[in-house]
Each structure stands twice: as C-alpha cells, then as structure tokens.
Amino acid sequence: MTAAAGQALLYLDSADVADLCQAIDPLAIVTGAFLAVAAGRAGVTAEAALRWTAPDGTAARSLVLPAWHTESYGCKIINACIGNVAHGLPRAQGLIVLFDPVTAAPVGVLEAARISAMRTAAVSLAGVRAVREFSTVRHVGFLGCGTQARTHLEMLAARAQPEAVSVHDTEPGRAAALADHARKLLTQAKVEIAGSPEAAVGPADLTIAATTTTTPYVALRWLPAGATFVNVSLDDATEELLLGCERLFVDDWSLIRQDNTRLLGRLAQAGKVTGPGEPSVTGARQVDADLATLLGGGYSEPVGPADRVVINPFGMGVHDIALAAQVYAAALASDRGVRLTR
Numbered sequence: 001m002t003a004a005a006g007q008a009l010l011y012l013d014s015a016d017v018a019d020l021c022q023a024i025d026p027l028a029i030v031t032g033a034f035l036a037v038a039a040g041r042a043g044v045t046a047e048a049a050l051r052w053t054a055p056d057g058t059a060a061r062s063l064v065l066p067a068w069h070t071e072s073y074g075c076k077i078i079n080a081c082i083g084n085v086a087h088g089l090p091r092a093q094g095l096i097v098l099f100d101p102v103t104a105a106p107v108g109v110l111e112a113a114r115i116s117a118m119r120t121a122a123v124s125l126a127g128v129r130a131v132r133e134f135s136t137v138r139h140v141g142f143l144g145c146g147t148q149a150r151t152h153l154e155m156l157a158a159r160a161q162p163e164a165v166s167v168h169d170t171e172p173g174r175a176a177a178l179a180d181h182a183r184k185l186l187t188q189a190k191v192e193i194a195g196s197p198e199a200a201v202g203p204a205d206l207t208i209a210a211t212t213t214t215t216p217y218v219a220l221r222w223l224p225a226g227a228t229f230v231n232v233s234l235d236d237a238t239e240e241l242l243l244g245c246e247r248l249f250v251d252d253w254s255l256i257r258q259d260n261t262r263l264l265g266r267l268a269q270a271g272k273v274t275g276p277g278e279p280s281v282t283g284a285r286q287v288d289a290d291l292a293t294l295l296g297g298g299y300s301e302p303v304g305p306a307d308r309v310v311i312n313p314f315g316m317g318v319h320d321i322a323l324a325a326q327v328y329a330a331a332l333a334s335d336r337g338v339r340l341t342r
C-alpha cells in the first residue's frame with residue numbers, strides 16, 4: 001500500500017466493501033494476523049474510548065483502534081448508540097482509515113461495519129477452532145440475535161454442521177429472525193427459540209454471547225462439560241464463570257487489563273485475574289493464554305474434552321487492518337470506489 005504524494009484518497013462504501021469481501025477468507029486472514037502478532041510482525045496500541053449519553057438517554061460511544069499488520073497501518077473508528085435500533089438504524093457504524101506506510105498519509109477510507117462484524121466472527125471461530133474441531137460442535141447457542149450473531153451464524157454454517165441451534169434474545173422478533181435464518185442456512189439442524197438464556201446455553205457445546213448487556217448473568221453451572229463460551233459482548237459471563245472455567249483465553253491481555261468498563265478488566269485491576277505468562281498470584285485466576293500464543297503453538301497444555309472454555313475477545317484493530325488492507329488492494333486492482341481529492 002504505497003501512494004505518491006498527493007494521490008487521491010479512495011473511499012469504499014458499504015456496497016463496495018461487501019462485494020470485495022466476498023473474495024476473501026476472513027478466517028484465514030484473521031488467523032494469519034494472530035500468527036503475525038505472535039511473530040512480532042503486527043500489533044496494536046492502546047485504544048481510545050469516548051462515551052456519552054445521547055439525547056434520548058441511551059448510551060453512545062466511539063472507539064478508536066490503531067493497529068499495524070506487516071506493511072499496513074491504520075485505525076478503525078467504530079461508534080455505536082443503543083438507541084439507534086429503536087429508530088431503525090444500525091447500532092454500530094464506523095470507518096477504517098488506512099495510511100500510506102511511506103508518507104503516513106491516509107490513502108483509504110472504508111465503511112467499517114461489514115469488516116468489523118466479519119473480523120469479530122472470524123476471531124471467535126479462530127479461537128474455537130484452536131480448542132475444538134468444528135466437527136465436534138453439535139449444538140450452538142446464541143445469546144443476542146443481532147448483527148454479530150447473524151455474522152457468526154453465517155461463518156459457522158459454512159464450516160460446521162451442528163444438529164441443533166438455540167437462540168435467545170430479549171426482543172422476541174430478533175430471536176425469531178435469527179431462528180429463520182438458521183433454518184435456511186442449516187437445513188438439517190433443529191432450531192429452537194429458547195425462552196431463557198440458560199435454556200440456550202444449557203444444551204450448547206458452543207455458545208456465542210453477542211448482546212448489549214452491561215450486567216453479567218451467565219453462571220458457570222449453566223455450561224455443560226466440554227462447552228466453549230465466546231464472550232463476544234464481554235459482559236455476559238459472570239465473575240464466577242470467568243474465574244471458575246477450566247480454560248480462559250483472551251485475544252489481547254494488555255487491552256483487557258487497561259479497560260475498566262468490562263468485567264474481566266475490572267477483575268484484573270482488582271487483582272483477581274492475572275495475565276498469561278505473568279507470575280501467578282495466590283488466590284488469583286490466571287488467563288491460560290492469548291489467542292496469538294495459542295494459534296502459534298506456544299501454549300502446550302492440551303484442552304481436555306470436559307474442560308469448559310471461555311474465550312474473551314476484546315477486539316483488536318489488527319484484524320480490521322489486515323482485512324481492510326486486502327479489501328483496499330482488491331479495490332485498487334479492480335478500480336472500485338470513489339476517489340476523493342484532498
């Protein structure tokens with residue numbers, strides 16, 4: 001990604017991004033990005049968060065995630081307002097800005113929602129695949145049935161053949177829509193709407209939590225032996241579950257530890273959880289490994305078939321940049337997008 005001085009800025013809207021994304025394999029790119037992090041060829045810096053209350057009283061926020069991946073540099077700005085959904089708007093919207101590696105000038109601006117959802121689902125599946133074969137996933141539970149759940153379902157349906165799917169959402173219409181989508185994608189699976197979160201988690205050997213809760217509620221005892229719980233929305237798993245599960249994996253410990261808005265960061269700051277590779281502290285639970293180490297083969301403890309595993313993916317900009325760089329390169333090659341003058 002190199003631009004001569006004065007080169008136009010390329011803007012890729014959501015339709016361009018969606019089209020170009022069809023030609024890439026997000027799971028392979030995200031897995032490769034984790035390996036690049038493990039090898040010191042990619043990384044992130046601290047994220048910035050701006051939070052406020054929108055005029056309708058709902059929570060709004062803007063996150064800025066700077067990252068680099070081999071020769072690509074940039075940041076994702078991802079904003080969300082809980083009240084958007086009631087007005088028929090997407091909860092989350094944003095932009096990814098790519099920088100020229102030589103001049104540092106911004107060269108690409110990409111609509112971020114699709115890439116952000118894809119990278120989040122791909123990170124979850126990369127983590128799941130590191131601990132379990134997809135072929136062993138027989139029953140999938142979804143807590144929250146919005147954009148992330150839908151993207152996870154689609155990516156999973158292309159790789160696994162579960163026999164059953166349970167979906168739960170506080171908005172019944174959203175649960176019904178995801179259940180319909182699951183029936184179309186997984187024609188062989190029994191799909192049910194669970195009347196409670198416990199009913200969705202209880203039979204599932206894989207649960208994807210993608211709600212907007214800020215009040216943890218998923219108890220350790222809800223998870224059957226051998227279950228994997230992906231804490232995408234970061235505040236569904238209770239302290240008891242985070243501390244008591246047999247294996248706890250994270251994407252990036254430094255990002256989690258710096259954050260005091262999510263439970264795992266608060267537990268770290270309270271001395272109840274220590275990071276992977278840190279000296280163990282009596283009475284504190286240790287994170288088993290980060291996903292870069294796990295995927296790179298640097299974690300040697302085999303995950304037992306009965307182990308209850310929690311994957312806590314805070315969200316690393318490195319995956320957004322890795323995916324966006326591929327989309328940007330494909331756009332240049334196929335002359336897509338709108339060139340903006342500076």
Ligand SMILES: NC(=O)c1ccc[n+]([C@@H]2O[C@H](COP(=O)([O-])OP(=O)(O)OC[C@H]3O[C@@H](n4cnc5c(N)ncnc54)[C@H](O)[C@@H]3O)[C@@H](O)[C@H]2O)c1
Nearest residue numbers: 091144146147148169170174210211212213233313314315
């Ligand atoms: N960890 C990451 O990297 C990462 C990345 C992107 C998004 N996220 C998080 O994922 C979550 C979901 O994002 P989305 O875009 O799908 O949002 P969305 O608004 O499209 O969907 C969220 C769904 O959760 C439901 N819900 C809210 N509280 C619930 C509860 N207690 N129980 C059951 N259902 C509940 C809502 O009705 C809605 O249908 C958000 O919290 C977002 O911040 C995490």
